[in-house]
Every structure is written in C-alpha cells, then in structure tokens.
Amino acid sequence: MSSPSASGGAVACGAGVFGAERRARALAARAAFLGVGLEDPRLKGAQRLLGDRRQPWLRRPWVALAAALAAVGAAFLWPDGLLGRGVGDAVSAGSLTGDPCHLMVRACAKSGAEGGFLVHACAVYMPDQLVKALRPPEDCSMCRGLTQVDKVVNISPAAFEERYAYTGRPVVVGDAMENWTARHEFSFQFFKELYEGSSEYWSHQINCQFFPYDTEFRALLEVFNMSEDRARMRYGTKPWYIGWSNCDETAARALRRHYTRPYFLPTTAESKRTDWLFMGSPGYGAHMHVDNVEHPSWQAQVRGSKQWQLQPPPECLYECRALEVTVHPGEIIVVDTNRWYHSTLIVSTDMSITIGAEYD
Template identity: 65%
Template sequence: MSSAEAERRLGALLAKARSMQVCLGGESSRLEGARRLLGHRRSIAGWPPWLPAAILAVTLALIAWPAIELLPLGWSAQDACSVYMPDQLVRALRPPEDCSMCRGLTKVEKVANISPEEFEKRYAYTGCPVVIVDAMVNWTAQNEFSFEFFKELYEESSEYSSFQMNCQFFPYETEFQSLQEVFNMSEDRARMKQGTKPWYIGWSNCDEVVARVLRRHYSRPYFLPATAESKRTDWVFMGSPGYGAHMHVDNVDHPSWQAQLRGSKLWKLQPPPECYYDCLSMEITVDRGEIIVVDTNRWYHSTLIVSEDMSITIGAEFD
C-alpha cells in the first residue's frame, strides 16, 4: 500500500469515527498527526514500503479495539461522544516530532555549576537531555531515603488505605499490584538478600502529608529557570540491581528531572520513530548524586539498575 493510499484511508477512518461520535479521549490530534506524517513522508526516499500499511493497521486496531468503554459513568444523552477510547490505545499514535531536538546529538552531557539562564537556553525546553552532577549538595534525601523510610512514612499516613485509588503505581515486571504489597514483602527480599527475587517499582505521591515530609529532605534544583514551576507531584522509583523499566515513552504534561539518590542507573534513550534517520540512540549512566533532565514524552527510554546497591530515584515535572 502506498503512503498516499494509507493517508486517504486514515482520513476516511477519522471522518467515520467523528460521524459515529467516537471520542478519541481528547487526543484526536495524535491521529491527525499520523495522517499528516504519511503525507509529509510520501516524497522522502528510504520510506519502507511496509510502513504506511503498518500505520494504517495500528490505527484500525485503535479505532475498532473491543476494549472501548461504552457509556462511561456519568454519561448522559447530552454528551457529545457515545464511545470513548482508552488512553493507552490513543497513545499508540503520536503527532510527529521536530527532529531538531536530537539532530547532531551524539551523547548526553554531564555538566556542573550551570546557571538557570544557560540551562533554560540549552536544555530546559529544547528536548536535549542532560545530567547535572552537583545539584544535591544540601540535600539530606541521599542519606535518609530508604525502603524502610518509605514503608514507615506511608504506614503512618492516614491516607495510606486509599493510596491506590488516588495515585499511580507501576509494577513493571514484578507481581505487585499496589504499594501496600511492596511494603509487605519479606524483609529478606526488601534487603535484596542473596537468593531472593529482584524487584523494581515506581509510584506517584499524592498524599500531602507525605509530600511535606519528602520535601524536608530535598529542595528545588538550583538550575531550574526562575520562571519554571516544579510540579508538586513527586515520582519515586525504587528497586534492586538488574531490574528497571522497559523501553517506553511517557504521556505526561512536561519535561522532568529525576534525582539519583542511591545506586546507579543506566538510561537508554531512543529518538522517536520519525527521527530514526536523523538522530542517534544514546546511553548514559546516572550515578548517586546526579540528576538527569529529559523530556520523557519525546524520548523513548529504558532504565536498568547497574549498581550493587538499591536504586532510589525521586523526580518531578517542570514547566
């Protein structure tokens, strides 16, 4: 199938979805972006002959997926949409990126003593990843945060019982279904004793009491621009050597920073698919005391704990 034919069919599918009142979760622009990408790449040499058909096939699966949510809670006859698509399916197609964000990059730099003005100009919103090596000088989090610290903190919180209803939890390749289950693991496994099963999990904190305690131990990174606001939702990632997150791209609102409080973590970054011919994949090991800044909405990324010590990372978005 040619890209022109794939573009025509995708346009027809989108029009059909609108006529059937299929709601694409407020992100129909992602599908429109895919259609524009087909049109934009028609004349580019090297376009694999199978790719237009593949894009169309994914779109068909997204629109016709049987897991669509019919008549969600609170639906009324006045609602504009009769059918809602799950967010995870809508994210299957993204609008094409401007490859200038990665063109010419060959490595992730490690820098120190960078001013907010220079950081804003070179890294903050350009999509160019960077590691800041001196941003935790006055933080106590490196010495205070541990599995036991988080376990005690959450178990003392009055909001702990409703945590899993209000916050996101990422089990990755473990069997855990909630943060409660993580903190109920055996002491030997939590301490990563030989012969126990490795683990790696992450979560967002939305408990205000916990947030106040966490932020006693770290402050706003000094390199953020004066006009940038660091979001109040903390993200925590924790686990044992040899584990990490699979290759993926996020669906959050802003770029983010992640502080490596304990252990070392290998980051693998891949450019978005439309930039494969223009940009390189990169790797960087982030060691204890360093902060990586990366737009995880634009860079596909995976992580792997490469230290012998447990890895603990905390981070937040900024705008």
C-alpha cells in the first residue's frame, strides 16, 4: 500500500519507533492545535532533539552504515548487558535482514527504558540503498509467470486464500464495496470535519504516520488548513497527494460506519485495527518504493482512479515482469507491498480517496 515505506532512507519501526524528527514534528503540530507557541518552554526538549537530528554529519551515509555495523557487533557482544535482550533476540530471530530498525534503535537505548520521548531519540536515517540491501531475498514464485493483475468478482474466501491471500500474487476485486456508504460520504470536507473535531487524534499523533510525499505539508493539520480552492483542485492551484494512518478510536468508529471488512478475506484472517488513508489530486501519487510493514494489505478505491505500477524485487527481475493495473472506484486491490515495489498515479479527473488495512 503506498504507505509505510522504507523509501527516503528513514528507518521505520513496526513497533511504533519513529525517528526523532518525525516525533518532534508531531509534537509541533499538536502544539499548534492546542495553541502552544514554538517558543513555549514545554517544546524546548523537542526542538533541541530536532536540532541534534539535523546536524549535517548525521545525514552522511557512512554514519548510518557505521551505526548499523556497530549495532550488529554490539548485539552479538552484549546481548544481555547494556543493550538488553531486545537486540540479541532480534539478531537470533533473523531481524538483521528483516528489520534493521531493531538493530539501529535498540542498540542506542537500554531495554529497561520504557515510554518517554528520549527512548526512541537515537533512530538515525539509513541510506535508501542500504535499507533495500538489508531486505531478505524473496521467493520468485510469487511473480513467476504472471503477465497481468487478475480482476475478479464474487470470489469466495476459500478461493481467495488459495490463490491470492498469502501467495504474493496481486489481485483486484471488483464487487467488494457494493454496500459501502463510504463511496458517497468520504470527501476532503468529511475528513476535515472528522479530524478537526477530534482532540483524540492530535493527542495520539505522535504515534501515527503521515506521508507528505512531494508536498510541503508536515502534518495532517496543515493539509486541512489549505485553501478551499486548492482543496477543491481548482484551476491554477498546486496539486497535492498525502497519506496517513488513523490512530483515533473515535475517528475509526466513524470511518467504519461507512465500510465493512472485505467479504473475500479468509475467515481466519484478521483485518488490522489501523486504517491507512490516501488522498490527492489528479496527476500525483507515490513514487516507486517498497513498504516495511508486517502483513499483506488491501486498499479500497473509494473515489477516483489510480494506476499502480508493480515491479518484482531485484532478485526476481530475470524471472518476473513488471505489471500495471488501474483501480477504479468500487474496486479493491490486494497486494503484498512488502514484496512488490510499487508506485501509484491518480489518472482520474476526480480526487482520489483510498482506505485500506493490513490483514494476517
């Protein structure tokens, strides 16, 4: 799902461990919502941490590489000492290739530290190519022989599980949103009113993810403060495309009044609690990237049309071919974005709105 990506070099932590810069920005956005100025003493710690993260030497690739190697070495040397059991367990479980975040972050903080801002302050930017190099190799049977993305309707959960659910084979289901009121209710104004009236979202934003892509926005609050002309994509205004994870239980209940669990998911599968939403204007989308999430995901095209470009992992380039599919309103695409490199482009004249989630 064009979502929690390793692209851009930021280490993404599946357990809610985010880089210091993202956390400081989230604090600043929450402060703005609460009317707290950036000079307020309560934000000095976040500003100081953000300043430390922006020191030029921290952005040099050799620093990230050295930190990674140091973390690996430390994990083997002191699995039960200064670093705590977290790193040793991560290495023994094979997380060296699967989740470099565990090594990069846990090597900087004692396992006894819980909660608190500074526990996660040592997350550093890893070069994009290094992140990709640390990914485990894929079994090319996931894409071997595929020439197109199937489009199906009226597929049973059993058939979906056998052919698509966990095989890595992408599919578009065309009839899974027939009873969803989201197709008529979801809009820029709907989300604006939903989140502007929710203090719960802003109080939990520090643990959420926001994807600005090629826009100037730093937080969801800034998106909803854009001009009405730009929000309505009127001629001459700047296009935009953003995404976010929903961490607000009140908002989640409101969202789920308008959509239901896709009927085709295996009966034993659980659709995760976190909703991922993506919204933007024609001609924009997500660049080519691969995600760093735990499970495959579904993404429902509520409004607009979005073209997906799927590239097999590098080790499968000689056995598999690139795929392309356009997902139209009312269709749901299912793709393992941890394995398929993917980009998206809004190809409709209407705004694109999608909602999705992982499933296990």
